[in-house]
Amino acid sequence: MSSDYEFSDEDAEYYDEDEDMEAQDDEDSAISDDEMDADAFKDDLIVDSSRGKRKVYEVDFESMSQDAVQALIKKDVDHISSIFGIDSGAASLLLRHMNWNKEKLIEKYMDNPTSLNIAAGVTVAPPPTPSPTVTSPIRSQASSSTARAKSPSVTTKRTTRRTAAEQAAKSKSPVIAPEPPKELGPFVCPICFDDTQTITLALPCGDQFCESCWKIFITSKIRDEGDHCIRCMATDCSLIAPDSFVQSTLSDDHATFERYEELIVRHFVSCNSNLKFCPYPSCTHTVSCPSAASKSSLATIVPTVYCGASATHRFCFGCPIDGDHRPVICSVAKLWLKKCQDDSETANWIKSNTKECSKCQSTIEKNGGCNHMTCKKCKYEFCWVCMGPWTEHGTAWYSCNRYDDKSGVEARDAQARSRASLERYLHYYNRWANHEQSAKLSVDLYAKTEKKMEEMQITSDLTWIEVQFAKKAVDEVEKCRMTLKWTYAMAYYLAKGNEKEMFEDNQRDLERAVEDLSELLESPIEPETIPTLRQKMTDKTVYVQKRNEILLEDTAKGYLDGRWAWDVTVDGL
Amino acid sequence: MGSISARRLAKEYKELNSDECPVGIKLLQADDFETWIIAIEVLGETLYKDEKFALKFRFDPQYPISSPAVQFVVDEKYQAPLHPHVYSNGHICASILGEGWSPVLSVPAVCVTLQSMLASCKKKERPEGNDRYVRFAPDNPKKTKFMYDDDTV
Ligand SMILES: [Zn+2]
Ligand SMILES: [Zn+2]
Ligand SMILES: [Zn+2]
Ligand SMILES: [Zn+2]
Ligand SMILES: [Zn+2]
Ligand SMILES: [Zn+2]
Numbered sequence: 001m002s003s004d005y006e007f008s009d010e011d012a013e014y015y016d017e018d019e020d021m022e023a024q025d026d027e028d029s030a031i032s033d034d035e036m037d038a039d040a041f042k043d044d045l046i047v048d049s050s051r052g053k054r055k056v057y058e059v060d061f062e063s064m065s066q067d068a069v070q071a072l073i074k075k076d077v078d079h080i081s082s083i084f085g086i087d088s089g090a091a092s093l094l095l096r097h098m099n100w101n102k103e104k105l106i107e108k109y110m111d112n113p114t115s116l117n118i119a120a121g122v123t124v125a126p127p128p129t130p131s132p133t134v135t136s137p138i139r140s141q142a143s144s145s146t147a148r149a150k151s152p153s154v155t156t157k158r159t160t161r162r163t164a165a166e167q168a169a170k171s172k173s174p175v176i177a178p179e180p181p182k183e184l185g186p187f188v189c190p191i192c193f194d195d196t197q198t199i200t201l202a203l204p205c206g207d208q209f210c211e212s213c214w215k216i217f218i219t220s221k222i223r224d225e226g227d228h229c230i231r232c233m234a235t236d237c238s239l240i241a242p243d244s245f246v247q248s249t250l251s252d253d254h255a256t257f258e259r260y261e262e263l264i265v266r267h268f269v270s271c272n273s274n275l276k277f278c279p280y281p282s283c284t285h286t287v288s289c290p291s292a293a294s295k296s297s298l299a300t301i302v303p304t305v306y307c308g309a310s311a312t313h314r315f316c317f318g319c320p321i322d323g324d325h326r327p328v329i330c331s332v333a334k335l336w337l338k339k340c341q342d343d344s345e346t347a348n349w350i351k352s353n354t355k356e357c358s359k360c361q362s363t364i365e366k367n368g369g370c371n372h373m374t375c376k377k378c379k380y381e382f383c384w385v386c387m388g389p390w391t392e393h394g395t396a397w398y399s400c401n402r403y404d405d406k407s408g409v410e411a412r413d414a415q416a417r418s419r420a421s422l423e424r425y426l427h428y429y430n431r432w433a434n435h436e437q438s439a440k441l442s443v444d445l446y447a448k449t450e451k452k453m454e455e456m457q458i459t460s461d462l463t464w465i466e467v468q469f470a471k472k473a474v475d476e477v478e479k480c481r482m483t484l485k486w487t488y489a490m491a492y493y494l495a496k497g498n499e500k501e502m503f504e505d506n507q508r509d510l511e512r513a514v515e516d517l518s519e520l521l522e523s524p525i526e527p528e529t530i531p532t533l534r535q536k537m538t539d540k541t542v543y544v545q546k547r548n549e550i551l552l553e554d555t556a557k558g559y560l561d562g563r564w565a566w567d568v569t570v571d572g573l
Numbered sequence: 574m575g576s577i578s579a580r581r582l583a584k585e586y587k588e589l590n591s592d593e594c595p596v597g598i599k600l601l602q603a604d605d606f607e608t609w610i611i612a613i614e615v616l617g618e619t620l621y622k623d624e625k626f627a628l629k630f631r632f633d634p635q636y637p638i639s640s641p642a643v644q645f646v647v648d649e650k651y652q653a654p655l656h657p658h659v660y661s662n663g664h665i666c667a668s669i670l671g672e673g674w675s676p677v678l679s680v681p682a683v684c685v686t687l688q689s690m691l692a693s694c695k696k697k698e699r700p701e702g703n704d705r706y707v708r709f710a711p712d713n714p715k716k717t718k719f720m721y722d723d724d725t726v
Contacts, residue, residue: 192577235675
C-alpha cells in the first residue's frame, strides 16, 4: 500500500492523488457502481473530511432510541403487509424469517407464498405424502382432543418437525405421551392437566392449551431464553406466535412484553449492517453508522461511536471491542488482543503494581497514574516503565517509547532470536499494560482531584466553576492514556521505516505531555501557588489535547493515504 | 409454576408404575420431583440386544415448560451405550432434549424416543470429539449447545 509513496516527495504525491480522484469522479457516472465501489468509497471519505464538519479521525453516526428503531421496523412491516395484502402479524413473521431482507422476501414470496408461509411459521403445512402411514398416538390424540376447535383440514396437518417419539410410536409402543383428555369430558390442558383451567388459547393450528400454560411458556421463552420466536407448544407444530398473540397473552405483564419488543429490535439491528446495538449492560440504544458498514471501510477508518444514552457508552462500530481503540484499526487491534491473550502468562508479572528499586532493592508500590517514581528510601528517581533514570527522560535524545532493536539484529541462533522477539513484544506490552493500568488508577485520581478542588475553594477565592480545570485535566489524561495504550499495539505491528519513526515521534510527544500533566496533577497544593498551578495546568491540558489531536489526525490521514505498512498480513488489507 | 410441575410429575409417575408403562422402561428410583432414575432396554434384534442402561432425569420447577436434563447413568453398574449421539460421560445429543423440546412431551415420551434412537443405530461408535467434549463438559447437559446433524433424533 505504501510503496507508491516511497520514491517521491510525499506532499506532492498527496495533491496528485486528490486531483486524480476528482478527475475520476466525472468518469465514474459512466461506470457501474460495483466496479467503482472501493474508489467511490475513498472519494466519499475525502469529500466528507474536507467538509470540515468532523475531524478526519471521526466518523459520522447517529444514535437511535428503541422507539426510533421500532418505527423503522413498523415501516417495513407496513410495507410488506400492504403489498402482500396480509396482516401485520404475518408480515412481521415473514420479515423475521428472512432476516429483515425485504427484497429477498418479496422475491421469494412472489415465487412461492405457500412454502414461505409454512417455513416462517405463519401457516401450517399441508399433509406431505398421501400414503396411509400409521398415525402416531400423539397425533391422533392431539387431533381428537382439539378437533372441536379445528377446521377439518387441520386434523391431518403434518410438519417437518418430527420426533423420534412419533417414529417409535409406529413400532407399536404403548402410550408415550401424557394421557389424552377424554373426548367428551371438559377440556383438560395437555401440559398442566389442570381441569379447573377454563380459558384456552390456540394459534391458527388449533392446538389448544390453557391460558396459564401459554403465559408461563411465553414468559420463559422471552425471559430465560431471550427468544422472540415462540413456537406452538405442540410437539409436531411449527407455527410461531404473532406479536398480537404474545401481547394479548402478556396483557398483565407489560415488562415481559417490552423485553419481547427489545428482542425483536435487537434481531432487526443485528440483521442490518448499518446498525449496531449499544453493548453497555441494559442499554437499549442503537447506533447507525453507514460509513463503517462494509468490511473494506474498516481498513481505513476506526469507527468509534457512542450512544445517545450517555457519552460514556463509547464503543467500536466495527468490532466487538468496548471503548475507543483509536488510532489502531479493528483488524490490528484484534490481532494484538489475541496475541496478549496467548502470551498472557509470560507477560503477567508486568501487570503487578509493585517493583523493586534498582538502586536499593526496596519494594515500591505504584498508586497513582504518573510514571515518574521516587524511591521513598533512597530517593532514586526513575521511570516506572523502563526502570531507567528519570533524568534522561526529559532530554531530547532519550525515548522511552521506542524499541531498541539492536539485539534482534545481532541475534544469530534460534534461541537468541526467540528471546529477542519476546523482548520486543514485552517492550510494547509493558507500555500498553501500563497505560491501561494508569487509566484505571484514574478513578483514584478523580477522588484525589475532587478533594484538591475542595481544598482550593477553601484556600483561594476561586469558585467551584473555576476549579474545574483540575477535573478537565484528569479527563484529558485518561482519554490520552487510552490513545497511547493503542499506539503501542499499532507500533508493534508497524513495519520499520520512516513512517513508523514519525509515528513514534508523535507517540513520544503525546506521552511526554501526558506524563507532565499527570505529574502536575499529583503535585501538592500550596495556597500561594494556586493561580500559577491553575495557569500551568490549563496550558498543559490544552497542549495534551493538541498532541492527541495531532497523533489521531496523522494516523487517520495515513490510513486514507495508504501510508502505513504492516509487519504482518492483516485481515482485510 | 411449582404446582404444574408437581401435578405433571405425579401423573407421569403413576403412568410409569402402571401397565401403561412402555415396554423396556422401568422406573428405578423416584424419591422426589427432582431426580428420577429409569432403566431402559432396547427390545428386538438391535445392536444393543441384552444390554441394560439407566437414564437420569433432573427436573427444575419450570418443568414441563423447560425440558428435563437427561443423561445416561455412568457408574460401577451402568455404562453409557456406545452410540454416535451418546458421549462417554452419558450426555446425549438429541434435539428433543434441547431446542426440539415441547411441553407436551413427557418422561415416557423421552424414554421411547431414546429407545428408538438406539434401535435405529447401525454402527456402535462414540461421537466425534468425544474426549474433548467429556473433558470440558458441564455437569448439566442442558448447558451444552449441541449441533443436531441428524433430525431423526
Ligand atoms: Zn395448562
Ligand atoms: Zn400448533
Ligand atoms: Zn448505550
Ligand atoms: Zn474496532
Ligand atoms: Zn531505592
Ligand atoms: Zn522510561
